[in-house]
Amino acid sequence: MRKLRVLWLPADDGGCGYHRVKIFNEALNRLGIAESGILKVGQEHIEQLVEASDVIVGRLNTYEFIKTVKESWPDKVVVFDWDDNTLEVSPSNTAYKEFGSKDVWVKVDNVKDTEFYKDAPKEQRAVLEEKGLPLWVTGITEGFNRYANLSQHTNLLWCLQACDLATSPTPTLTALWDKYAEKSAVVSNCLDLGFYPDVRVERKRAKGEVRLGWSGGSSHSGDWKEAVPVLERLSKKYNLKIVMAGSSYPEHFKGLNIEFHPWVSS
Numbered sequence: 001m002r003k004l005r006v007l008w009l010p011a012d013d014g015g016c017g018y019h020r021v022k023i024f025n026e027a028l029n030r031l032g033i034a035e036s037g038i039l040k041v042g043q044e045h046i047e048q049l050v051e052a053s054d055v056i057v058g059r060l061n062t063y064e065f066i067k068t069v070k071e072s073w074p075d076k077v078v079v080f081d082w083d084d085n086t087l088e089v090s091p092s093n094t095a096y097k098e099f100g101s102k103d104v105w106v107k108v109d110n111v112k113d114t115e116f117y118k119d120a121p122k123e124q125r126a127v128l129e130e131k132g133l134p135l136w137v138t139g140i141t142e143g144f145n146r147y148a149n150l151s152q153h154t155n156l157l158w159c160l161q162a163c164d165l166a167t168s169p170t171p172t173l174t175a176l177w178d179k180y181a182e183k184s185a186v187v188s189n190c191l192d193l194g195f196y197p198d199v200r201v202e203r204k205r206a207k208g209e210v211r212l213g214w215s216g217g218s219s220h221s222g223d224w225k226e227a228v229p230v231l232e233r234l235s236k237k238y239n240l241k242i243v244m245a246g247s248s249y250p251e252h253f254k255g256l257n258i259e260f261h262p263w264v265s266s
Contacts, residue, residue: 004034007053009062010041013263015217015246019189020081027190055079063155070162080163085173087153091135092222100136101146101153107132210238215245224249231256
């Protein structure tokens, strides 16, 4: 009897690409659970790879791949994984640039005194006086287009309804997927500390030091901002070091002891 064949659709070099795809792929092969591989953009013989696979796993950034597979091989088992509620992104989150579907203005006192107002074209100043400063406004905020972002929501809903299983790392998010998907499941991030030998506690911890480890992307800036008051109180009581792998938030961490390790390509 042959092993299960799993094909992962192309993964990025960010936290999700590692914890949700690349490390799972490594683990499946290392443990002998399945024959697992990650498709590369531009790879040859894609049709043969798809046909030979039992399960195909994709994320939102591989929507076009998923759509092609389900339309050309409707009986092929496809798992869709997504770990963010990008349907409801707060304007305070940097991810709003890619997923925000409404223009956001911020009312401010004395808008005429701001540099933005002074530098704005005369025909735009009346709008600023009425609405305030543009936080995320299509046509004004560089790189933000709410109409383009709406396609992200459409693609997410399509994947949830078209795929055979929808997964996320938390029960709360998976419960949201239940509204659209026929089947869903919780799949925790795959963490292999062997990928981070330079941040292992037994090698780096000073005497009496308490280390708080975290790895993730830039979209969690708001989460860390809420945690800062607690971290500041803990730092007064303990010799606390926060070990960050992936993204860092220096705007929040002034006065805290931070050890930062950026993403690296595999």
